[in-house]
Amino acid sequence: MWGSSCCGSIRRWCTTSMGYTWGLGNVGQLGHCSLQSGDKELLPRRVVSLDGVFIKDISCGGVHTCALTTKGALYTWGGGQAGQLGLGPVSGFFSCKFDESDMMLRNIPILVIPAGVQLVACGHSHTLVFTKEGRIHGWGYNSYGQAANEKSTYAWYPSPVDWCVGEVRKLAAGGGHSAVLTDACSLKELCEFRLAESVNLANAYEIEDVASRTGSDALARLCERLREHMLDGENHRLSNDEFDV
Template sequence: MQYIFLLKQNMLDVGKWPIFAFRSPEELKLIRQACVFGSAGNEVLYVTENNEVFALGTNCSGCLGVGDTQNSVEPRRLDTLCGKKITCLSYGSGPHVVVATAEGEVYTWGHNAYSQLGNGTTNNSLLPCQISTNLVNKKVTEVACGSHHSMILTSDGEVYTWGYNNSGQVGSGSTANQAIPRRVTSCLQNKIAVNIACGQMCSMAVVENGEVYVWGYNGNGQLGLGNSGNQPTPCRIAALQGIRVQRVACGYAHTLVLTDEGQMYAWGANSYGQLGTGNRSNQSYPVPITVDKDRVIEIAACHSAHTSAAKTQGSQVYMWGQCRGQSITLPYLTHFACTDDVFACFATPAVTWRLLSVEPDDHLTVAQSLKKEFDNPDNADLRFQVDGKYIHVHKVLLKIRCDHFRSVLGNNDEIIEISEFSYPVYRAFLEYLYTDSISLPPEDAIGLLDLATFYQEKRLKRLCQQTIKQGISEDNAIALLSAAVKYEAKELEEFCFRFCINHLTVVTQSPGFAEMDHDLLKNFISKASRVGAFKN
């Protein structure tokens, strides 16, 4: 699904987008979701705290979905969508709009000259219309729009497209427009997709093993295939072999991807420096883009702009490309806290690159209530003493959440001393039982992985592996690989091995490699040889 944009305050900071200048501060406080779109950023759809949906703006092609084509500076209600939880939204250049709801339904409206609404016609639709052809019993989890074509991702990993197809962007193998949703097959037939994106006239999908498949227009090399020929069916980007991609983002004619190592690659059009390579030459192959050697956790682009942005693990936000008429050719560190602000303040037009969303916090859910009570001495009935410090918990919750505690905790226990694990590790473990998540830096997660293995907590073990991945470097890759083998963490072991192969020269010169266990070294060399790591 698309990322959800969360703020600490119980409101969205939408005031940076000019379209919201029409609304009062009191009205802005009621907004929980918003998307700014259109050729000049002059249309907006938003959802209020009571789940009502409104739109306002210039209403080109009926894209506000209010039943007519009249401009409006006052919000107008979309009755069809009120009460439905919108989970993701995308828009085209016409504009046309595609949304998915929490129930997995798809609604479209607006410009339809190329059948981009998927309703079987070429007539504009002035009201949201549910699209169900070929989607019966399918739950849609993600939507993406190009200039005049549309794409959706279902919960079972299938990709469907429709609309304008002059360059093969619907992936059908022809260049005939497609009036209704049809599943994209070819190379994707037996693949499970996990992420989708559209450029102006191209389409992309990331599958569960990290491969990227692309199709459509390629005049600027935006498909990353090493040429400029259009591609009518999905084709894997061979240049990313051995690199596991997590997300893809498409600009007007350029592409960004983010790998599971926090590395970023870019390719395609570069006349504004939107690739971040330091020059303005197009690239038809993926090239690595570095932002101050920090791990990237989010990439941002949208098909209506030539602007790129990224956020790092250290919460720094960078931008490059077309920024208010200037061409910034290298990632530039901003003062922003989120990538959304880059598009509000510097993109042309000032649109949102994703659906902005914040959940109200006036009512605490069960999960939020449990999180609040962790390590609260006021009503706890059990204390763990670790490294001389106390952690306050509740016996009943520990017994419900953990098989180990269910079997060892007694009714008379008040204080339990723990000597096998450190205080940060054991506290993170107990907090996990309250929150279902872990808050521990990658370097400390090895100890938690040890604990998860000892207590046979399979899900915690998976979360530890994900956290440890975020802290991998050339210096510690061998140590992490050793830990993965020791604790039988297969996913982490494979990740560390691939990282070592991708950074083989530096890793083999590290102290950790020289101190590597003999059997592990033997197995590493054997496995590396099988994948051709030592070939000249």
Template sequence: MAEHGGTPADEEEQVWSWGAGTDGQLGTDKLQDEHLPQLLSLISLPSISMLACGGAHVIALTSGGKVFTWGRGSSGQLGHGDILSTSLPKPVSFFDDCVIIQAAAGWSHSGFVSDSGCLFTCGNGTFGQLGHGDNMSLSTPTKVSYFLDKSVKMVACGMRHSLVLFTGNQVCGFGSGKRGQLGFSSDSTKSVNLPCLVPGLKDVEVVRISANGDHSAAISADGQLFSWGRGFCGSPDVQTPQCLPSSLSFRVVALGWNHALLLTVDGEVFKLGNTLNKQHEKQKLHTDSSEAPFVKVPYFDGVKVLKISAGAEHSAAVTENGEVKTWGWGEHGQLGLGNTSDQTNPQLVSLGSTYLQTKEIEVYCGSGFTYVVRRKQELNSSPTSS
């Protein structure tokens, strides 16, 4: 169930959701869109360590490595052994004897990484995006045999493809490669159902990967951005990873369907691609034509941004002073502003009562919905001596 307002002071965690909800992806036990943040009562879901939001489903990992899923399950993406949807978090019993440390949600498929470095996938496999050597869909998480003798670090799921970062900072791709998003195909119609190395990253120390829509991206240890797949700003599709030259040092990339958000090590937010922010579209960061056309997102001047996330066509960020801001497409209420209007610039989301001391705030965007997890600062119970 959900409500809009504050929580008891002794609760350690707050979880909010809003936006598209007709498949149960908001976890409110209602099949409807919500234009304002809904405070969830997730008594059965303690201590969330991370969320992954897909087309219309959500994966939650707890600090103990347990897995819960909810939302649309019509392709088996929830991992419950069926093709049913659920509007409340439900434990994935398959992982009862396994600790999952990272997960990703695509349009209708899911990936899970265990503490032992194994990769499991389930959901829609029509394009080979599950990596099992066929195009079958699966409703139960299944171990990807290619990685049995390798240690997987991270999985990322796009619309119809998957990326995996594993031992030696190598990257594999599988699924649809129609727009070049696999990073190794010169055949624009090719799909691959077994993991294949992305050769263009062989000599790059990759530390983070991202996928959404028909886009793929990676961040290197020295803060460089590599991008491939569907072209941004009407540019041609890119078949192999290209380093986008910049004097900036990036630490996070979040991909939407038509745009990319980038967070620098200094807490500044930049964007690539088509956004609603037309008035700033020609305001390039650099005049040097040899550098990529990164555009700084306005209205964060003087405030460091700590977290970013991108949905299909909306964006969200968390600032150092604990504010959550959203902008972009708002048709389903995914901006959390109480309406369905689009916003060209970041707008403050009201989350009701706030903790006096907040330990951490995370934001996660699905295709047309948004989640915020806010944790209470742990206080030292012993008095401080003067």
């Protein structure tokens, strides 16, 4: 039984009593049993591997999809090159796994968390969940700290996010940022979310100054990570220019 819908990059989910997907499915994001370069579904097609599973919510990322069941289980499938499936490191772009027993395993829904999940949100290349224990966990692309507290480009497994306070009402995830709405969200925290959404290289120093004066460690870390990321990219470009010369 399904009861939600979502849109991802060049694909669409529609849910009735059964789940249907259509659009681009070249890395398994549609959840069907085929996985070939250029795969696409022009018409809605049923996700047969989830027949009999009661889904209450779904979320779509850039090339991955998550489904949350009524029992709090989380299924993921699609592209996992940045760790957004929560299944650990993978090699190459395609998310399929070849072995003697399971061909193209990751183009069909895989159980990642068996119980306890209440909310799920997919960013472009990362995933967030809120559990019944009152914790937020994130994994996937983490260059700006959008998926986890740890200082790593990729968070391969669910990692707790320990800065959140209050009862979580809603999760949201974008390309390089995440947001959470709680019942204890103060005006200061709402302003921090707004600043975090608008931070870029041009205003990072000004926003970091605001963060230092208001005691916002999370916002200060975001500005620091942004500058580090941009500096690494600039150094890489300069190195390539020197090599070309």
